[in-house]
Amino acid sequence: MIHIVFNESEVDLMKQVIEMDETLAGDVIQIKDDFAVGPLQGIDSEEGWQSRLEWWKGLLQGSPYGNIAGNLPAGRQGFDDRETVKQIKAKLDENPDEELWIWMGQNQHDVTGYYWLMPQFKEYQGRIMTLYLNNLPFINEKGQIFYPSWLHEIQPKEFLKAKKLSRPVTLSEFEIDPDEWKKIVEENASVRILEGGKKIVGKDESFYDAEILKNLTGEWQKATRVLSNTLHRMKIKTGDVFIMWRMKHLINEGKIEITGDINKGWKEFDVKLPGNKKLETEISEEAIQ
Numbered sequence: 001m002i003h004i005v006f007n008e009s010e011v012d013l014m015k016q017v018i019e020m021d022e023t024l025a026g027d028v029i030q031i032k033d034d035f036a037v038g039p040l041q042g043i044d045s046e047e048g049w050q051s052r053l054e055w056w057k058g059l060l061q062g063s064p065y066g067n068i069a070g071n072l073p074a075g076r077q078g079f080d081d082r083e084t085v086k087q088i089k090a091k092l093d094e095n096p097d098e099e100l101w102i103w104m105g106q107n108q109h110d111v112t113g114y115y116w117l118m119p120q121f122k123e124y125q126g127r128i129m130t131l132y133l134n135n136l137p138f139i140n141e142k143g144q145i146f147y148p149s150w151l152h153e154i155q156p157k158e159f160l161k162a163k164k165l166s167r168p169v170t171l172s173e174f175e176i177d178p179d180e181w182k183k184i185v186e187e188n189a190s191v192r193i194l195e196g197g198k199k200i201v202g203k204d205e206s207f208y209d210a211e212i213l214k215n216l217t218g219e220w221q222k223a224t225r226v227l228s229n230t231l232h233r234m235k236i237k238t239g240d241v242f243i244m245w246r247m248k249h250l251i252n253e254g255k256i257e258i259t260g261d262i263n264k265g266w267k268e269f270d271v272k273l274p275g276n277k278k279l280e281t282e283i284s285e286e287a288i289q
Contacts (some may be wrong), residue, residue: 001026002088004102006113007034009152014103016156024163029088035080035112036192037242040185049082059245062083062265085120092124099127101166105150107135107237108194112184115200118169119178128169129274133162134197138166147235193236205246208238209255212247213273216256220270223258247271 003026014028038055042048092098097195102117104110114130121128134212137145138158143233148154169177180200184192189202215229222245230243244266250256251271262267 001099001101003028004031004088004100004117005029005108005151006031006104007150007152010103013152013156014159017159018132020156021160021163022193026116027050027091029084031081031084031113031117032079033113033116034109034239034242035116036108037190037238039188039190041186041188059241062263063241063244064266065241069274081116085117089121089124091241097127100124101129102169103151104132105132105153107149108192108193108200109237110151111194111198112192112200114198115177115181115184116228118174121169122174122178124148125171125174126168129160129166131166132198133165136162136165142185185199191273206249208234208236208243208246209250212243212250213255216271216273218273218275219257220272221266223271224266224267226271 001024003012003024005011005028010029011028011030018026018028020022037050039050040048043052053062088100092100099229100121102114104114114132133148133151133288135147138148138154140146140153141155146153161270177198180198184200184202187202190205191203192200193203193207211234212226212230215226215233227240227244227247231237231240247256248262251258251262252272256271256276258269258271262269
């Protein structure tokens with residue numbers, strides 16, 4: 001069996017799960033692109049794929065992830081998810097008994113990754129299993145019931161229960177889901193979010209800007225601190241590379257003030273709201289008195 005996950009932290013997580021249950025033994029493979037953000041137009045063509053690659057390269061400039069040599073939303077060196085799919089297909093062709101298990105949490109990152117995969121595995125219907133852990137209660141480390149949005153929020157031992165939810169992707173889903181992916185591509189929104197079930201809704205590229213601004217004050221803060229706080233507090237999650245890109249846009253638009261060198265790296269500049277908000281507040285309080 002082959003397991004697909006969509007986040008790096010989940011590769012080691014699945015390996016821990018496999019150690020607990022040898023019936024799940026198999027390769028764990030990550031689809032690394034984040035199809036919940038960025039251009040998708042013409043993605044099935046070489047030109048469209050390269051256009052997306054160039055978009056990611058622009059976002060990664062000045063990031064801590066180093067030089068890039070491939071399609072790198074996660075900052076990882078030289079990968080191509082298309083080649084990953086080819087390798088998976090080769091394994092399925094070599095072994096007719098091999099199954100592919102696609103693990104998804106209830107978030108737009110995993111679900112858009114699933115939609116991208118569906119048109120490519122239609123010929124293997126009956127051997128493609130899905131485990132979509134949406135709206136399902138699990139037990140956390142404190143023994144409390146919670147509803148996870150991401151697989152990495154679930155304890156490894158809890159996956160032993162989750163495996164019972166595996167089911168084949170139906171023939172109907174192989175008809176409908178590729179059409180849904182086609183709609184997502186044609187809409188070509190900059191941001192995509194999950195609105196229940198597997199419904200993906202397109203949003204403007206400024207969708208997360210308010211979340212960034214909420215974590216700024218009239219006092220100087222390290223840009224990386226604002227980034228970290230934003231990622232931690234936001235309810236609808238996205239990656240650090242995209243959030244930093246939007247922070248830079250807000251700086252260029254004059255909505256955030258900056259000191260330091262934005263071109264040297266994420267740790268090399270501080271940010272705050274325009275003007276002295278603290279002073280303005282003090283003046284307002286004095287006027288009231």
